[in-house]
Amino acid sequence: xxxxxxxxxxxxxxxxxxxxxxxxxxxxxxxxxxxxxxxxxxxxxxxxxxxxxxxxxxxxxxxxxxxxxxxxxxxxxxxxxxxxxxxxxxxxxxxxxxxxxxxxxxxxxxxxxxxxxxxxxxxxxxxxxxxxxxxxxxxxxxxxxxxxxxxxxxxxxxxxxxxxxxxxxxxxxxxxxxxxxxxxxxxxxxxxxxxxxxxxxxxxxxxxxxxxxxxxxxxxxxxxxxxxxxxxxxxxxxxxxxxxxxxxxxxxxxxxxxxxxxxxxxxxxxxxxxxxxxxxxxxxxxxxxxxxxxxxxxxxxxxxxxxxxxxxxxxxxxxxxxxxxxxxxxxxxxxxxxxxxxxxxxxxxxxxxxxx
Amino acid sequence: xxxxxxxxxxxxxxxxxxxxxxxxxxxxxxxxxxxxxxxxxxxxxxxxxxxxxxxxxxxxxxxxxxxxxxxxxxxxxxxxxxxxxxxxxxxxxxxxxxxxxxxxxxxxxxxxxxxxxxxxxxxxxxxxxxxxxxxxxxxxxxxxxxxxxxxxxxxxxxxxxxxxxxxxxxxxxxxxxxxxxxxxxxxxxxxxxxxxxxxxxxxxxxxxxxxxxxxxxxxxxxxxxxxxxxxxxxxxxxxxxxxxxxxxxxxxxxxxxxxxxx
Numbered sequence: 001x002x003x004x005x006x007x008x009x010x011x012x013x014x015x016x017x018x019x020x021x022x023x024x025x026x027x028x029x030x031x032x033x034x035x036x037x038x039x040x041x042x043x044x045x046x047x048x049x050x051x052x053x054x055x056x057x058x059x060x061x062x063x064x065x066x067x068x069x070x071x072x073x074x075x076x077x078x079x080x081x082x083x084x085x086x087x088x089x090x091x092x093x094x095x096x097x098x099x100x101x102x103x104x105x106x107x108x109x110x111x112x113x114x115x116x117x118x119x120x121x122x123x124x125x126x127x128x129x130x131x132x133x134x135x136x137x138x139x140x141x142x143x144x145x146x147x148x149x150x151x152x153x154x155x156x157x158x159x160x161x162x163x164x165x166x167x168x169x170x171x172x173x174x175x176x177x178x179x180x181x182x183x184x185x186x187x188x189x190x191x192x193x194x195x196x197x198x199x200x201x202x203x204x205x206x207x208x209x210x211x212x213x214x215x216x217x218x219x220x221x222x223x224x225x226x227x228x229x230x231x232x233x234x235x236x237x238x239x240x241x242x243x244x245x246x247x248x249x250x251x252x253x254x255x256x257x258x259x260x261x262x263x264x265x266x267x268x269x270x271x272x273x274x275x276x277x278x279x280x281x282x283x284x285x286x287x288x289x290x291x292x293x294x295x296x297x298x299x300x301x302x303x304x305x306x307x308x309x310x311x312x313x314x315x316x317x318x319x320x321x322x323x324x325x326x327x328x329x330x331x332x333x334x335x336x337x338x339x340x341x342x343x344x345x346x347x348x349x350x351x352x353x354x355x356x
Numbered sequence: 357x358x359x360x361x362x363x364x365x366x367x368x369x370x371x372x373x374x375x376x377x378x379x380x381x382x383x384x385x386x387x388x389x390x391x392x393x394x395x396x397x398x399x400x401x402x403x404x405x406x407x408x409x410x411x412x413x414x415x416x417x418x419x420x421x422x423x424x425x426x427x428x429x430x431x432x433x434x435x436x437x438x439x440x441x442x443x444x445x446x447x448x449x450x451x452x453x454x455x456x457x458x459x460x461x462x463x464x465x466x467x468x469x470x471x472x473x474x475x476x477x478x479x480x481x482x483x484x485x486x487x488x489x490x491x492x493x494x495x496x497x498x499x500x501x502x503x504x505x506x507x508x509x510x511x512x513x514x515x516x517x518x519x520x521x522x523x524x525x526x527x528x529x530x531x532x533x534x535x536x537x538x539x540x541x542x543x544x545x546x547x548x549x550x551x552x553x554x555x556x557x558x559x560x561x562x563x564x565x566x567x568x569x570x571x572x573x574x575x576x577x578x579x580x581x582x583x584x585x586x587x588x589x590x591x592x593x594x595x596x597x598x599x600x601x602x603x604x605x606x607x608x609x610x611x612x613x614x615x616x617x618x
Contacts, residue, residue, distance in 0.1 A: 012492040016485065189478040196477035196484050197463070197470040197491075200456065204464045207453040214413050216439035216468040216531065225474060271455065 018191070039176040047172040049285060054179035055240050056280035058186045060264040062233035064276040065190055068265055069199065070226040071206030072121050073129055076136030077261040080231050082253035083109055084238025086144045089157035089248035099162035103239050110235020111228045113140075118227025122220050137258065144250035156249030159242055175244060182240065186233060190273050193229075202226055256312070263315065267322050269329025278330040286318070287311050364427060366391045366567040367412070367535055372421035374407055374591070381407045383591040384421070389535070392565040394557070396572050396582035396599075400611055404591040405571040406448065409537045412569070413445050414438045425535065440468050444533035448540050450524045454513035458504055458523050461512055462495040465530035469494070495530060502526040502556060518549040525556065529566075536560070538570045542577060550577065557581055575612075579603055587611070 007021050014020075019028050039047045059081060066072050084106040091097035091105055113136060120132040148154050161170045169175055193199050201222050204212040213219045242248045260283050268279025290311055294303075303310070326332050365388040374382035382404050389395050397405045410416040412423055414435045423430045430438055444465075453461055469491060476484040499508055502522055507515060512523060525541055538557075542550050554577055560566055572578050578585060578599065585602040587594040589611050595602055602608055 012489045013485075015492070016480075016488055192480035192484075193474070193478045196480065196488060197467060197472060198474050198477040200460055200464050201467060203456055203460075204453050207455060208451055210415060210435075211447060211451040211453075212464070213435040214415065214439055214445055215465055215527070216436050217464070218434070218436045229474065 016195070035180060039173045044172055047176050049288060051172060051175050051179050051244060053281050053284045054176075054183040055237055055244060056261075056264065056284050057183040057277055058237040058240070059234050059261055060268065060276040060280040061186050061190045061273060062230040062237070063261050064265050064268075064270075064273060065193070065202070065233075066226055066230035067262075068270040068272070068275070069194060069206060070202040070223070072118075072223065072226065073126060074133040074230075075130050075255075075258050075262070076117055076133035076140075077234060078253045078255060078257035079137035079140040080110055080113060080234040081238035081241060081257065082137075082140045082144055082250060083113055084235030084240075085242035085248045085253070086140070086147070086238075086250065087235070088239045088242040089159060090147065092159050093151075093153070093157050099164065099243065103236065106235045106239035107232045110238070111232040113235070114227040114229075114231025115224060117231075118224045121223045121227065137255065141250055141253065144253075148250055156247050156251075159246050159248060161246060162243045169243070179240065179244070187273060187277070190276075194273065198222075198225075263319055267319065267329050269331030272329075272331040274334070275329050275331040278334070282330060283315075286315060290314055365389055366393070366426060367569075368422075368424040369408075369412075370422045370424070372408075372411055372423060373419045374404075374411060374416055375419045381591050382411065382418070385588070385591075385593060386421075387586055387593075387596070389567050389569060391534075391567055392561065394561050394568045394570060394581060394583045396570050396578040396585045397588065398572060398575070398578060398585060399588035399594070402590075403588040405588060406539055407591070408588070409445060409539055409569065409571060412438075412535075412537060413443060439531065442532075442534040443537065444528040444531040444535070445537035446521075446524045446528050446539055446541055448543060450517075450520045452512045452520055452524055452527070455511065457509050457511055458507045458515070458526075459492075459495060459499070459509060461523055461527050462498055462530045463491060465527035466491050466494060468531070498526050498530045501529070501559070503552075518545045521545060522549075522552070522556075525553075529560065529564075534566060536566050536568045538568060538572075540571050540573060542572060542574050550574065553577075554581055575603065 009015055019025055038050065042050075059077065063074065063077055066074055087106045087109045088102040091102045095101075097105070117133055117136040121129055124132060148156070161168045163169070164178070167174075169178060194202075201212065201217045204215070204217060205219050205222055209219050238253075245252075264279030264283045265276060266279070267282055268277070269275030287307075291307065294307070294310070322329060328335075367387075367389040369385055369387045372382055372385045373380070385404075385408060387395070397408060399405055407416060411418045412425075412430070414430060414433060414437075418431075425438075425441060425443060428441070430441075433441070453464060456464065470487045472482075472484040472487045476482055499505055502525065504519075504523065504526060507519060507523070512520060515523065521541060521544065525538070528536055528538075541557075542553055545553060557568070557570070558581060561568065570578075570582065582599050584596060585599050586596040587602060587605075587608050594607055594611065595605050
């Protein structure tokens with residue numbers, strides 16, 4: 001047979017492939033190439049933004065697992081990032097620990113915090129749970145603040161770049177490849193988790209916890225598990241953030257940061273890992289876009305000094321617009337656009353749905 | 357499992373009481389279910405039929421009384437522990453996971469049959485992958501049994517209610533239980549769907565030998581299918597026995613149709 005007329009699945013293993021058709025293989029290859037070439041042809045600023053996006057992807061994916069898939073609302077995200085960054089800072093400053101010590105240590109601290117602050121989820125849901133996770137934020141902020149003042153680091157802790165195999169990570173370009181690899185690994189971990197039993201159990205708990213329990217899923221164990229997994233990932237992101245910035249200050253981890261991450265999963269699209277990526281990309285680049293706009297548009301200098309306020313006002317507006325007009329987030333828009341081109345020249349509108 | 361003691365009942369309820377504060381929901385329910393027996397549980401609305409099922413699956417804790425499944429008292433277990441012992445159930449409104457596909461819903465039902473863990477799942481390696489393939493094959497058998505092939509990949513929320521009920525039934529059977537609790541499986545179904553349902557119930561009874569407690573309002577179905585009927589009213593036992601004898605019982609007729617005096 002010269003040509004295959006289509007793509008046929010002949011066993012269940014084929015159903016499990018992430019990349020199936022030749023077209024998908026080509027797209028994946030193009031994507032890998034583009035990501036690989038990007039730092040070679042882009043200005044330093046763009047590479048720096050990309051690096052921030054990669055770290056944010058790890059954090060956003062963790063929150064997406066917890067909130068988007070397991071249905072557990074958390075407002076402790078900045079606290080967990082801070083815990084990772086602080087663990088890194090303290091171990092580096094006090095013991096001179098290397099990257100290979102601080103990274104696992106941050107993961108362990110994050111996991112333990114997740115376990116403790118996951119406990120209320122066994123009894124509470126929704127907003128009540130959100131309030132208890134807020135406590136996590138303030139506990140970490142308090143401990144961090146106390147440490148910084150008592151030890152006289154009130155301006156923050158300086159951290160020297162991590163050495164990986166005797167090679168110090170300093171250049172933005174080098175960071176880019178390391179962070180890209182970590183972000184891809186985090187994404188693959190989440191995608192795998194979601195297409196196996198663990199992920200289905202989480203979604204079952206999100207949709208109907210009592211039914212999930214009566215189907216033999218130990219709901220409480222899974223709730224704690226996802227808090228631990230998510231917190232561990234977030235704390236690792238915090239550790240990376242500390243090294244990448246070369247600086248840890250507890251003030252950098254305010255509630256605004258939590259809002260940023262909640263915005264990532266909402267704007268990206270709850271219940272989609274692609275949404276976590278798009279959301280991270282959107283939220284991280286947003287202030288740069290606003291800043292660029294302000295520079296281009298003829299706006300009085302006085303207003304341009306209020307960047308922070310303008311940023312958050314615009315941000316709030318975008319959030320509201322998304323919640324009202326596109327609750328499925330950027331992923332919803334992406335799916336519509338894709339379907340439009342897949343079906344073109346036919347309209348995607350349902351039968352009898354009218355024109356437009 | 358325990359083939360040696362096959363003569364003892366599959367499930368025994370002995371003097372089960374359920375109180376919510378001052379409200380008496382179940383007032384001393386006792387019943388035995390044999391292996392492979394299809395027991396219909398009937399009674400007017402609010403009689404406590406669903407509460408009996410909820411007590412067996414431990415969603416409610418009986419205030420008093422014992423529930424023994426295959427010789428084991430369920431009192432010390434958790435709801436998921438009960439499910440893992442081999443008791444599956446359906447829910448009146450389906451109780452499906454709306455954002456999952458039919459296939460995923462069935463795979464959730466097979467949760468306890470997997471042996472992977474979170475780390476293996478995350479790297480999709482070894483047992484995790486082998487489990488996915490093996491359990492998929494098992495879920496396909498259930499899909500075939502319930503003739504759900506064409507709905508396999510659809511989101512449950514997009515399916516008509518009648519199909520959703522069948523998916524709920526299929527998900528319970530995917531657990532490979534030895535006792536199946538059916539909570540009004542026919543409610544909201546049209547005649548054709550009810551005939552399908554009757555066929556599935558009979559096939560499960562004859563081919564798989566699973567004991568069933570079946571809460572039902574459709575008396576025609578009950579009369580045709582059930583081995584035995586257990587009648588409840590106001591949380592208490594009224595009568596039990598052969599379908600023909602029970603449906604002719606004046607006490608049962610009175611509960612369902614009111615007394616002749618009116």
